[in-house]
Amino acid sequence: MTRTEKAEFISSLTEEFKASDGLIVCDYKGLKTKALETLRNASRPDAIKVKVIKNTLASIAMTNAGIEGLELKDTNIFVWGDDQLLVTKVVADFAKTNQNFVIKSGFCAGEVVDATKIEALSKMPSRNELIGMLLSTWMAPITNFTIGLDALRAKKQDSE
Structure with missing residues (x-):
């Protein structure tokens, strides 16, 4: 060189x-x-x-x-x-x-x-993994709410 x-x-x-x-x-x-x-x-x-x-x-x-x-x-x-x-x-x-x-x-x-x-x-954890964790934390209340609504709908259908 x-x-x-x-x-x-x-x-x-x-x-x-x-x-x-x-x-x-x-x-x-x-x-x-x-x-x-x-x-x-x-x-x-x-x-x-x-x-x-x-x-x-x-x-x-x-x-x-x-x-x-x-x-x-x-x-x-x-x-x-x-x-x-x-x-x-x-x-x-x-x-x-x-x-x-x-x-x-x-x-x-x-x-x-x-x-x-x-x-x-x-x-x-890498940046992408941290973003994924954050998004799953943010989505947890919405997910639980929809699960609860679906359970309520199923319960009402069973009672009718």
Whole structure:
């Protein structure tokens, strides 16, 4: 990679890191290529990016994006996207099925988080799940009212 290519790569990576809401750094040492493809395929529908990047290039891009505090050592794979909960869910689900995939740390909502916090975030309901819960709560009185009216109608039909 030439110097200009590296500069272009760093600038594009900086913009992607700035636009992302969640960035997670994981260790993938010993992971087979098919497993990495499985991770990439699982992340594609949610517009989550998965990339192996040299630590020096990633460090420069993260510094330019205002992300500080992440230590980059050994082999790292970077996973980032617009929705931090989706990123944490994809990473945590993949880590459950692959022992060689280890969550190191991340940067979510403007702060550095460790692996336990990432796993805790992955267990939270997503935005769509929360909207579904809210709608079911709002619909419960209407549903109960219609069930009661139907029971009343059935009772009146039985008495006639």
